[in-house]
Amino acid sequence: MRTLLAALGVAAMALGAWLLLGVRDPLDVAVWLAGAIVLHDGLVAPLVLGTGLLLGGLRARGAVRGALIVAGSxxxxxxxxxxxxxxxxxxxxxxxxxxxxxxxxxxxxxxFAVGAAVLGWVRGRRRRSSGE
Incomplete structure (x- = not known):
């Protein structure tokens, strides 16, 4: 599975590089990519990590962080x-x-994040009540 995913990743990168050759102004693409990196590293990642730290004891922290990752992207x-x-x-x-x-x-x-949190809560209650 790892080899298949790696091959798909390499194929996707090759396709992206091939499509980049047809761009009229590669500088615009470079500026957009740099902006995306700055936005991710400067805002999205710290927000997700900070929220994860603040919600450390909360069971639904995975759902919250997942929602923040998708919303940020x-x-x-x-x-x-x-x-x-x-x-x-x-x-x-x-x-x-x-x-x-x-x-x-x-x-x-x-x-979806609330639904995932509620589903996790229900599953946790069922496990605890059945003695697992």
Whole structure:
């Protein structure tokens, strides 16, 4: 399984490198990648780790940290579209309300985190009551 996953990872990196060759302005891609690294290392990772430390004794800390990882990743991808200046000249370029849709996605992530926490709590109670 490890070999298969490694091969898939190498294939994905090769595809990314091949697609990068067709980019007109690689400097824009480099700036975006640098921004993503700074956002991840400067904001998302400390937030997830800090929350994990603050919730150290809480059973649902895994669900909370998982939700923060997914929410942070989605925010890093969606932020350029949400913060775009003005309206595009062509209305079909970005036709959706990305801020509202991002909030809806955050709500769904939160609901899944609560669901995972409740499921873990129920499983824990069942184990304790059955004497496992």
């Amino acid at each position: 989605l925010t890093a991808v969606a932020l350029p579209v949400i913060l775009r200046p003005g309206t595009p000249a062509n209305s079909s370029v970005l036709p959706l309300d990305y801020g509202r849709n991002w909030l809806a996605a955050m709500a769904v992530i939160g609901l």
